[in-house]
Amino acid sequence: xxxxxxxxxxxxxxxxxxxxxxxxxxxxxxxxxxxxxxxxxxxxxxxxxxxxxxxxxxxxxxxxxxxxxxxxxxxxxxxxxxxxxxxxxxxxxxxxxxxxxxxxxxxxxxxxxxxxxxxxxxxxxxxxxxxxxxxxxxxxxxxxxxxxxxxxxxxxxxxxxxxxxxxxxxxxxxxxxxxxxxxxxxxxxxxxxxxxxxxxxxxxxxxxxxxxxxxxxxxxxxxxxxxxxxxxxxxxxxxxxxxxxxxxxxxxxxxxxxxxxxxxxxxxxxxxxxxxxxxxxxxxxxxxxxxxxxxxxxxxxxxxxxxxxxxxxxx
Numbered sequence: 001x002x003x004x005x006x007x008x009x010x011x012x013x014x015x016x017x018x019x020x021x022x023x024x025x026x027x028x029x030x031x032x033x034x035x036x037x038x039x040x041x042x043x044x045x046x047x048x049x050x051x052x053x054x055x056x057x058x059x060x061x062x063x064x065x066x067x068x069x070x071x072x073x074x075x076x077x078x079x080x081x082x083x084x085x086x087x088x089x090x091x092x093x094x095x096x097x098x099x100x101x102x103x104x105x106x107x108x109x110x111x112x113x114x115x116x117x118x119x120x121x122x123x124x125x126x127x128x129x130x131x132x133x134x135x136x137x138x139x140x141x142x143x144x145x146x147x148x149x150x151x152x153x154x155x156x157x158x159x160x161x162x163x164x165x166x167x168x169x170x171x172x173x174x175x176x177x178x179x180x181x182x183x184x185x186x187x188x189x190x191x192x193x194x195x196x197x198x199x200x201x202x203x204x205x206x207x208x209x210x211x212x213x214x215x216x217x218x219x220x221x222x223x224x225x226x227x228x229x230x231x232x233x234x235x236x237x238x239x240x241x242x243x244x245x246x247x248x249x250x251x252x253x254x255x256x257x258x259x260x261x262x263x264x265x266x267x268x269x270x271x272x273x274x275x276x277x278x279x280x281x282x283x284x285x286x287x288x289x290x291x292x293x294x295x296x297x298x299x300x301x302x303x304x305x306x307x308x309x310x311x312x313x314x315x
Contacts, residue, residue, distance in 0.1 A: 013204045015138040022127070023120035025111075027176050030085035031305060033092055040309040055294045060307070062266040062292070063098065063234050064314040072100045072228040076248065076282075078239035079107030082115065082178075083122050084301040089308040091181045098311060101225050102159075102178055102189040105243045106198035109162055109179065109191045114140055116166045116177035135199025143169075145205040151214035152207075157221050158214035159189035188225060190218035192247045223251040229265040236268045237282045239300060245281035252286050263290030270296045270303050 044060075047053035066073050075090065093099045104112070114121040117139060128134040135141075144162060151161030163183035166174055174180040182189040193215045195201060195208055226248070229235055237244060255262055267287055269278040274295055283293035296303060 010202075010204045010206070013136065013202065014132075015136045015141060015203065016133055018114070018118055018137040018139040021123055021137055023114075023118075023122055024124060025083050025085070025115075025120060025122040027085075027115060027119040027173055030176060031088050031301075033088055040313040044310055044313065052296065056296065056307075056310075058292075059234075059266065059268050059294055059296075060310045060314060063311055066232055066234045066266075067098045067311075067315060069232055071231075072225065072233040072235075073098055074101045074103060074225065074229070074233070074235045075099055076103040076235065076237040076240055076244040077108055078105055078241070078244070079111045081238045081300050081304070082108060082111040084299075084304075086300060086304050087112070087115070087176050087178055089304060090178060091176075093308065093311065094178075094181055094185050094187050096312075096315065098315070099187065100228075101187060102182065103222055103244055103247070104159060104178075104189060104191045105240055106191065106193035106200075109159070109193075110140065110144070110198060110200060112177050112179050113144055113162060113166065116171040116173050116180055117143070119173040119176070135202050137199070141200045141203025142205050144200045145203055145207065145210075148214050149207050149210040151217070152210035155217065156214075157188075157218035158191040158193070158211075159218055161214065162191070163189060188221060190222040190225075191215060192218060192222070192243055194243060197243075219247065219251065222247065223254050226251055227255050227260045227262065230260065230262050231264045233265045234268070235265065235282070236270065237278050238270050238304065239272070240278070241271070241275045242277055245277040249281040249285070261289070262286075265291045266294070267291065268294040268296065270298070270300065270307075272299055273297065 063073055111121045125134055147161040147165040148158055151158050163179035166177055166180040167183050267283050269282050274297055283295055287293040
């Protein structure tokens with residue numbers, strides 16, 4: 001007879017100091033913002049008013065229009081965007097009042113949190129997987145899980161709790177953190193996770209009920225936020241292939257079910273390859289009732305700085 005499975009006891013899991021980990025990404029390699037005026041207009045004028053050139057320029061105009069009309073500009077993003085060193089550009093757009101909210105998957109929150117803590121992130125998975133050390137970093141797991149448990153107890157979202165913790169401990173690299181920036185500038189950052197996908201779920205301090213509660217609160221907050229897309233808002237997806245497109249589709253369904261039309265907005269997907277869920281669940285299906293959707297294919301470390309400078313040239 002087969003034995004009945006019982007949940008594994010994670011209390012004996014060994015963790016290791018984040019300070020001893022070899023990381024592949026450091027803030028010293030992050031994008032830099034020049035204090036000098038850059039003539040981006042010449043480059044934009046070189047773009048043909050055809051195909052993706054025309055669409056890119058129209059997206060920029062939609063973002064600038066939303067900014068001027070004080071409509072929502074929401075950025076959904078996967079962890080690779082942070083690992084490409086692009087946080088300073090997004091933080092700058094928050095400070096200028098362009099971006100009104102961020103939507104993270106679990107990986108985004110972890111990479112951003114580690115950047116704030118030690119100015120580095122992105123471990124060598126192959127190296128640490130061999131002896132069971134992959135993801136077993138004490139500071140990341142303990143601090144984030146403690147914040148998540150506190151979020152569940154306080155009935156706040158995961159993003160808010162993580163950002164508040166970084167501010168409370170005065171993390172040394174908060175200037176590079178979107179989570180900390182969200183708290184400082186009162187910009188909502190919601191975090192949407194799937195249990196078992198993130199390294200902090202391996203940690204002995206992980207609490208599945210708290211993770212679920214905090215992320216579900218963020219789902220409700222995100223659903224509330226997309227109501228503001230109506231008639232001129234913009235939502236963009238940077239590099240989330242599955243989780244965030246699915247979350248957006250469900251949140252949009254709830255909002256419309258509650259009587260909010262949510263039409264006449266702009267949706268765009270930026271990624272290195274085009275995939276089914278972002279193309280369908282962010283760009284095409286949500287805008288069928290009225291709106292415009294765009295897809296742009298290219299490396300984040302090239303496309304997002306181009307978008308950033310194009311927006312600045314218009315505002």
